Amino acid sequence: MLSATGIYQQYGDRILFDRVTFTIGTRDKLGLVGRNGAGKSTMLKIIAGDISPDEGKVERESGSTLGFLHQEMDMPTGNTVMEETLTAFAHITEMEERLEELNQEMEVRTDYTSDSYSEMLEEFTHLTERFALVGGITMEAEAEKVLKGLGFKNGDFDRQTTEFSGGWQMRILLAKMLLQRPDYLLLDEPTNHLDIESIIWLENWLSSYSGAVITISHDKQFLDNVTNRTLEIELGSVYDYKAGYSKYVELQAERREKAESAYLNQQKVIADKERTISRFMAKATKTKMAQSMQKQLDKIERIELDVTDKSVMNLRFPPAPRSGAITMKARHITKTYGKLNVLRGVDLKVDRGNRVAFVGQNGQGKTTLAKILIGKLPATQGEVELGHNVSVGYYAQNQSDALDGNKTLLETMEEASPPEMRTRLRQTLGAFLFSGEDQDKKVMVLSGGERARLALACMLLRPFNLLVLDEPTNHLDMASKDMLKSALMDYDGTLLVVSHDREFLAGLTDRTVEFRDHKLYEHIGDVNTFLEKRQLDDMRSVELQKPVDSQSAAPASKPKNSPSQDEQRRLQKDVANAERKIERLEGEIEQIHLKMSDPSFYDDEARVASVTAKLKDKQDKLASVMKTWEAASLALE
Numbered sequence: 001m002l003s004a005t006g007i008y009q010q011y012g013d014r015i016l017f018d019r020v021t022f023t024i025g026t027r028d029k030l031g032l033v034g035r036n037g038a039g040k041s042t043m044l045k046i047i048a049g050d051i052s053p054d055e056g057k058v059e060r061e062s063g064s065t066l067g068f069l070h071q072e073m074d075m076p077t078g079n080t081v082m083e084e085t086l087t088a089f090a091h092i093t094e095m096e097e098r099l100e101e102l103n104q105e106m107e108v109r110t111d112y113t114s115d116s117y118s119e120m121l122e123e124f125t126h127l128t129e130r131f132a133l134v135g136g137i138t139m140e141a142e143a144e145k146v147l148k149g150l151g152f153k154n155g156d157f158d159r160q161t162t163e164f165s166g167g168w169q170m171r172i173l174l175a176k177m178l179l180q181r182p183d184y185l186l187l188d189e190p191t192n193h194l195d196i197e198s199i200i201w202l203e204n205w206l207s208s209y210s211g212a213v214i215t216i217s218h219d220k221q222f223l224d225n226v227t228n229r230t231l232e233i234e235l236g237s238v239y240d241y242k243a244g245y246s247k248y249v250e251l252q253a254e255r256r257e258k259a260e261s262a263y264l265n266q267q268k269v270i271a272d273k274e275r276t277i278s279r280f281m282a283k284a285t286k287t288k289m290a291q292s293m294q295k296q297l298d299k300i301e302r303i304e305l306d307v308t309d310k311s312v313m314n315l316r317f318p319p320a321p322r323s324g325a326i327t328m329k330a331r332h333i334t335k336t337y338g339k340l341n342v343l344r345g346v347d348l349k350v351d352r353g354n355r356v357a358f359v360g361q362n363g364q365g366k367t368t369l370a371k372i373l374i375g376k377l378p379a380t381q382g383e384v385e386l387g388h389n390v391s392v393g394y395y396a397q398n399q400s401d402a403l404d405g406n407k408t409l410l411e412t413m414e415e416a417s418p419p420e421m422r423t424r425l426r427q428t429l430g431a432f433l434f435s436g437e438d439q440d441k442k443v444m445v446l447s448g449g450e451r452a453r454l455a456l457a458c459m460l461l462r463p464f465n466l467l468v469l470d471e472p473t474n475h476l477d478m479a480s481k482d483m484l485k486s487a488l489m490d491y492d493g494t495l496l497v498v499s500h501d502r503e504f505l506a507g508l509t510d511r512t513v514e515f516r517d518h519k520l521y522e523h524i525g526d527v528n529t530f531l532e533k534r535q536l537d538d539m540r541s542v543e544l545q546k547p548v549d550s551q552s553a554a555p556a557s558k559p560k561n562s563p564s565q566d567e568q569r570r571l572q573k574d575v576a577n578a579e580r581k582i583e584r585l586e587g588e589i590e591q592i593h594l595k596m597s598d599p600s601f602y603d604d605e606a607r608v609a610s611v612t613a614k615l616k617d618k619q620d621k622l623a624s625v626m627k628t629w630e631a632a633s634l635a636l637e
Contacts, residue, residue, distance in 0.1 A: 001025060001061060002184055002212070007046060008055035009039070012437070016042060018236035019056065026183060029206070030214045031223045031245055034233035036449025036477045040216045043233060044068065044186050047214065060184065067182035069190060071448065075161050075169040082157040084172055085143045088179040092139055099127050139179075146175045149201040150194070153574050155628060163621060165584060167193030178205065187215040189448065191222055192474070218449075218477055220245055220503070263303045273297050314431035315456070315483050320465035320493030324388030327352050327466055327494045328373060333382035335368055337582040338626040340575075342368050344518035345382070352387070352465075355495040357505050357527055360515030364576075366498045367397065367470055368583065369515075373496070374468055386466075393464035397471045400451035405444030409434055409454060412443055416458040432457040448475035456484070465493040473501050502527055571632050578629035585622040589615065 002024040009016040016039040024030060024047075032040050045051045047058055048068040060066070076084065086093070102124045111117050147157065150171045161169060170193045177185065185206075191199050203225040206213050217223050223230075223245035230248035232239040239255075241248040273293060280290035330348040334341075342365040350356060358366040371377035373384055374392045386392075396402075403412060413425045421428075429439050432453045446454065452475040467488075473481045485504055488495060499505055505527040512530040514521040523530040592615045595601055601608065 002047070002058065002064075003060070004047065004056065004058045006056035007043075007053045007058070009042065009046070009053045015236045017053070017233075017238070020236075020238040021056075022231060022238055022240055024184070024212055024214060026212055027210070028212045028214075028229055029209075029227045030212070030229045030231060031227035031248075032214060032216045032231050032233065033223075033245070033248070034477070035479060036447050036453065036475075038233045038235075040233055041070065041188055041447060044070065044188055044214065044216065047184075048186055064184065065180070065182040066184040066186065067177040067180055068186040068188075069170075069174055069177050070186075070188045071192075073170070073173050075173065077160075077162055079161055080158050081147065081152060081161055081164075081172060082140070082143060084161050085147060085175050085179065086139065088143070088176040089139045095127055099124065102127070143175070143179060146178050146205075147172075149198065149205065150175055151198045151573070151577065153570070153577065155574075165581075171198070174202075181209075181211065183211045185209065185211055185213045187213065187217075189216055189218075189475075191217060191219050192448075218473075218475070218481070220478070259303070266300075266303050270297065270300070315460075315487040317460060317467070317487055317491040317493070318463040320491070321389060321391060321463055323352055323390045323465045323494070325352055326350075326387045327354065327390055328387060329385045330369075330373060331383055331385075333369065333372060333379050333384070335365065335372065335377075336380045337579070337586060338629075340579055340582055340626060340629045341518055342579055342583075343372075343379075346518075346520045348373070348513070348520060350494060350496065352494055353492075354511060355509040356497070356511045356513060357509040358496070358498040358513050358515065359500075359505075359527065359530070364515035365518070365579075366515050369520075370468055370470055370496065370498055374466075390466050391462075391464040393459055393462070393467045395455065395459055395467075395469045395472050397474065399455040399459075400448065400475060403443050403451055403455060405442060407443055408440050409443065409446075410439045412454060413458060413461070417461045421461050428457055428461070449477050449480065452476050453480060467491060467493055467495050469495075469497045469499075471499055472497065473499065473504050502531070571635055574632035575629060578625050578632065581625045582622065582629065585618055585625065589618050589622065592618065 003021075004023070005021050006019045007017045007021070008019045032043060034040050042051070045068075046053050048066060049058065050068070076087075079087070102120060105120065106124070109117060109120075144157070151168075152171070156164075161172060164172070174187075174190060190202065194202065199219075199222060203222060206215075206226045213226065215223075215226065227244045228242075230241045230243060230245060232241065232248070232252065239252070241251050243251055274297070277290045277293050277297070280286035280293070327350045328348075329350075330346070332345045332347065333343055334345050335343040346369070348369070358370065360366060368377065372379045374394055375384070376394070407415070409429060410425060413429060414422065417425060426439060429435070434450075434454070434457075443451065443454065456472075472484060476484065481501075481504060485508060488497075488508060495509065497505070497509065507526055507528075509526050510524070512523040512525065512527055514523065514530070523533060525533075592611060595611060596615075601611075
């Protein structure tokens with residue numbers, strides 16, 4: 001049992017936790033929920049012992065273990081993926097090294113009858129049995145199983161961890177933590193860097209986990225599939241619900257409704273009694289009775305309503321300037337990276353006022369096409385024509401990550417603002433729930449959700465009539481997602497949104513474009529209409545569905561040498577992973593070329609040498625990834 005008692009935490013004049021108390025059982029699966037900035041990540045750090053509260057304490061049973069996956073973890077360097085993952089078994093590795101020492105010693109010693117030799121044999125026997133018992137024989141197989149579940153393939157195991165992006169490094173750290181199997185597993189937004197297949201694998205793994213899990217997530221389905229208890233943090237208090245997320249929402253509404261009803265009933269009784277007391281006090285014959293009634297009234301235990309945070313973003317998109325009847329036309333768009341083909345001769349026409357959703361498997365080119373349409377990425381072939389007077393507003397997947405952490409919120413807004421908006425920046429920040437001293441904070445101290453809100457605020461400083469959103473709900477809390485959707489429903493321009501969030505997309509768009517087999521398949525209606533047509537029950541089924549050629553029926557018999565369905569899925573996953581890496585590397589190389597195009601860049605010889613070496617490294621990695629893609633593609637074909 002883990003117990004938190006009287007936890008009090010204050011930053012400046014803000015009380016984050018006001019002497020809260022709760023316990024966590026050894027098999028609890030607990031979701032930690034609340035608004036962005038409510039203190040969820042801070043509470044995990046207090047539970048983990050990374051920070052100490054101003055008052056109160058956290059205790060757990062002696063000898064118990066705890067693992068904490070958070071957003072600021074650093075990856076050690078110098079190891080391959082498998083070597084780094086196997087450090088999860090450090091205690092087993094020590095046994096293995098000692099067994100090797102004993103083996104070498106037994107090969108050279110000849111004093112078979114001595115007491116020391118008997119002791120050595122006894123230690124060897126004990127360690128051998130213990131090594132097998134704790135999984136020393138199967139640890140590499142276990143590590144491989146978890147790594148594959150989180151999206152790695154065999155060819156990745158011997159690569160250096162430094163070759164991977166931050167998101168993939170976080171997967172390695174998660175794999176290590178899962179393999180360590182701590183008694184208390186703390187996860188802060190574990191699905192942020194996972195694709196759909198990996199999220200489903202993690203859900204299954206956590207559901208059968210023998211220890212306690214405490215997780216922060218804004219993914220409702222993930223919480224429903226993993227948790228059976230919910231702790232809500234709100235305005236310094238903690239509310240405990242013995243239910244998963246969807247049931248918690250119902251129970252929360254019921255609790256607040258009952259509390260408000262009881263409060264109103266008591267207030268009516270108190271008012272009636274006070275009126276009676278006032279009347280009796282005015283009559284000398286009833287003064288004693290009035291005083292007696294007052295004493296009884298004073299003894300009533302008053303019901304107090306819980307303070308709730310009902311503040312929401314005042315999010316409104318600026319009126320869209322009038323554009324031409326056709327917003328954009330894309331003709332015969334092809335995008336390749338070397339021999340990697342992402343899009344193959346696709347066409348798309350978007351008229352003024354259209355509301356379009358991009359859906360489909362990861363790696364099928366949704367983000368790629370969105371960037372090509374607005375000129376953020378060049379097409380290999382084909383052309384894009386924007387309509388008359390089209391102005392673009394763009395929100396990228398990593399928009400909030402691109403903010404400068406050393407700038408204040410106000411400085412960030414000033415940098416993004418046109419001159420005519422400068423006088424309204426503080427007002428705009430207030431509308432996004434950043435008021436008073438908050439506006440002078442550094443961006444680096446903001447939570448992920450608060451950064452996302454700030455990025456949205458920056459985007460709204462200029463009017464636009466074509467709004468392109470790529471996974472806009474990442475990091476946003478439930479209330480902020482609802483507010484964003486409401487504002488988008490009122491937006492009078494043309495909308496194009498890439499998302500896997502079915503609840504967010506429902507009713508938001510009137511055209512659904514499915515990405516499959518390097519092509520586009522259009523469906524009239526919102527995401528629910530699309531899913532009904534495809535007879536799919538949720539967006540995850542779309543993500544996991546094996547691509548098929550809509551123009552052909554299933555073959556009557558399987559070709560002799562064709563890969564199995566499992567092998568096809570693995571190869572498709574390898575191809576998708578390679579596509580993402582190639583896109584990332586190409587973007588990084590482009591940024592280096594931009595630096596080198598500045599004449600002042602060559603003033604510093606040391607800098608030139610360093611950046612040139614970095615460029616060569618990126619180019620070598622790109623060539624390697626292209627080879628990986630080619631091998632997987634040939635096998636798939």
